[in-house]
Amino acid sequence: MSPAAHDHVFLGSRHDAHARRTLWVVLLTATMMVGEIAAGLLTQSMALLADGFHMATHAGALAVAAGAYAYARRHARDPRYSFGTGKVGDLAGFASALVLGFAAIGIAGESVMRLLEPREVAFGEATVVAVLGLVVNVVSALLLGHGHQHHDHDGHHHEHEQDNNLRSAYLHVLADALTSVLAIAALLGGRYLGWAWLDPAMGIAGAAVIAVWSWGLLRDTAAVLLDTSDPALEAEVREQVEGPGDTRITDLHIWRLGPGAHAAIVSVTGAVDNETVRERLRPVHELAHLTVETR
Missing domain, CATH: 1.20.1510.10 (Cation efflux protein transmembrane domain)
Incomplete structure (x- = not known):
């Protein structure tokens, strides 16, 4: 990186x-x-x-x-x-x-x-x-x-x-x-x-x-x-990742880092790799720090 x-x-x-x-x-x-x-x-x-x-x-x-x-x-x-x-x-x-x-x-x-x-x-x-x-x-x-x-x-x-x-x-x-x-x-x-x-x-x-x-x-x-999650942003992340139907999010954590910036840890299972998940989440501009785990 x-x-x-x-x-x-x-x-x-x-x-x-x-x-x-x-x-x-x-x-x-x-x-x-x-x-x-x-x-x-x-x-x-x-x-x-x-x-x-x-x-x-x-x-x-x-x-x-x-x-x-x-x-x-x-x-x-x-x-x-x-x-x-x-x-x-x-x-x-x-x-x-x-x-x-x-x-x-x-x-x-x-x-x-x-x-x-x-x-x-x-x-x-x-x-x-x-x-x-x-x-x-x-x-x-x-x-x-x-x-x-x-x-x-x-x-x-x-x-x-x-x-x-x-x-x-x-x-x-x-x-x-x-x-x-x-x-x-x-x-x-x-x-x-x-x-x-x-x-x-x-x-x-x-x-x-x-x-x-x-x-x-x-x-x-x-x-x-207290790092509470944003339900609207969480729903958007799930839609972007799971939309194509070839993967499923098994664990998701989203929290705010500062004005306009959120971090996310996304754990997925399915026929996709890390880069594919990152590419799908690229339109979600609020995510300033992203960690992806694939299983």
């Missing part, structure tokens, strides 16, 4: 572009985080403080995402990693999902306390800062959303090209945008309608939505880290 056949770099075709976008979002988020927390303390707005501290957790998680891109690139050809560093992004995404979940719990808990013990809020000043936070969130979402959507609709199966590290960063930004919108709504309701309870109530609503997003990301990244 040629040396190229042993190249275990499975970082995804847009790895470096995603890394640059994520780094810009880290800088934007960290800057706005400082402003929102300071303003929330001065104005006593729970919605604004929730948004600020929530953004602080996201700034840390986004920094982890940026670091994961850098680490994966730096160690892509490190022989210690048998199948490359393509899963580093999924590991970072799993950690980010945990951060999202804890952030949701913290926001919900503090909001309940504010419902029980209401505090005076400087609605006007807090609204201005919340609007600025939303602007930053929208810009960040646009930066990350382009790459996120690009991969969701590419390839035979939509999940094959998904970069879970980018997805985790995107969900953190969306969660920030959601809490900003809820904070603005709560502050306006408190200022013009006298609904002081709306501020912590919106905090609880935002926490519930963030918890749902967190669970979805935890589920998907855990599936990659």
